[in-house]
Amino acid sequence: MLIFYHYPNCSTCKKAKKWLDTHNLPYQAIPIHEQPPTAQQLHDFWQRSGLPLKKFFNTSGLAYRERQLKTVLPTLSEHEQLELLASDGMLIKRPLLISETAVVVGFKEAEWEQFQH
Numbered sequence: 001m002l003i004f005y006h007y008p009n010c011s012t013c014k015k016a017k018k019w020l021d022t023h024n025l026p027y028q029a030i031p032i033h034e035q036p037p038t039a040q041q042l043h044d045f046w047q048r049s050g051l052p053l054k055k056f057f058n059t060s061g062l063a064y065r066e067r068q069l070k071t072v073l074p075t076l077s078e079h080e081q082l083e084l085l086a087s088d089g090m091l092i093k094r095p096l097l098i099s100e101t102a103v104v105v106g107f108k109e110a111e112w113e114q115f116q117h
Helices: 011-022 039-049 062-066 069-075 078-087 109-116
Strands: 002-006 027-031 096-098 103-105
Touching (some): 002 011, 011 109, 039 078, 039 103, 062 069, 103 109
Antiparallel strands (some): 096 103
8 A cells, every 4th residue: 555645735735646546546645744754764765765865855845944944954964854854744845655665755647657557
């Protein structure tokens, strides 16, 4: 079963959920704001994704801008960045789609089509 971290008020997350439902893919929906992944889970997701850690940050979000993370992030270790992400689900780019073998950050239909196979 897929794990789908989302923010219910996010229009992109709503599109992603609709895509999952349309493709009849079973998933467990987890509200990222209320139940953010732990730092250890995020480390695992990051390693499996093959993406730079920065891609896991919601750089357009209010929490990111308020904390001036554009300036702060380069000064933090990877461990500190993971702890920061785990401390506030609103800092995490969403949706996150997790399977046993892959992790997709954000929703781009073409990427999700590849993910399905």
